[in-house]
Amino acid sequence: MARPDKVEAVDEIADRFRGASASVVTEYSGLSVAQLKELRRSLGDNATFRVAKNTLVKRAAADAGVDGLDELLAGPTAIAFVTGEAVDAAKALKKFAKDNKGLVIKGGYMDGRALTSTEVEKLADLESREVLLAKLAGAMKGNLAKAAGLFQAPASQVARLAQALADKLAAEGAAAPAEGDSAPAES
Structure with missing residues (x-):
């Protein structure tokens, strides 16, 4: 029997996957609480950054119909759920990862397919939609x-x-x- 708090967490993560235009999977080992707070602030209103257990994320991804993330879900994992422009969030994550070596971009999910870390970085190198x-x-x-x-x-x-x-x-x-x-x- 699953614990209610875990069921609720899986449902919340699955809802975020469904409502996101893109998701970026990261490893955050070595980051302090203050650095995570700074990262969340740098993402702005277009993305939310959530630390989650890998088993819960795997179940939530399966519930939301997101395939291809299982290999990325190893070690301490946090996911940026992007609701706005994926380019802006990818730029913010790449810049933060450059300044803070504790953040590693593992990959992501966008437009119905999994992305490698290289593809996420290429996305970050694009100019914004307005430009x-x-x-x-x-x-x-x-x-x-x-x-x-x-x-x-x-x-x-x-x-x-x-x-x-x-x-x-x-x-x-x-x-x-x-x-x-x-x-x-x-x-």
Whole structure:
């Protein structure tokens, strides 16, 4: 018979797996309570960092339909459940791990598949969604400006040609009466 507190813990972890856009599995050995508090603060509101027993996490992952994490669940384990942008949380974890050698990123889970630690680090190296969207918008704006210039070019060439023709006709018209001054005599 399972103890009620463990059943409740498994249910809570399973709910977090279901509600998370991504999860990052870490090892936290050697970190103090103050460092864990600092890590939680650096993750912000988009992620929660939870220390859990491996057996409970395995059961919760199975309940939530998360496969591929069993090999990551060895040693002291803590999981960052990301509800916002996975890139931001991965960046915060990578930066914290760089500054604090006690935190080791083991891997993660996102978009229905397990991630290796290398894939999590690659995710951390991506630029944020807002930056990528801004770059895309800038590229699109540049291409639209180029297209507008190309579409405008024939019309402006026709306008310059028409102006040159009008100037030429005006010059010829002004020159024609000057030649005609010695024209026919009066009768």
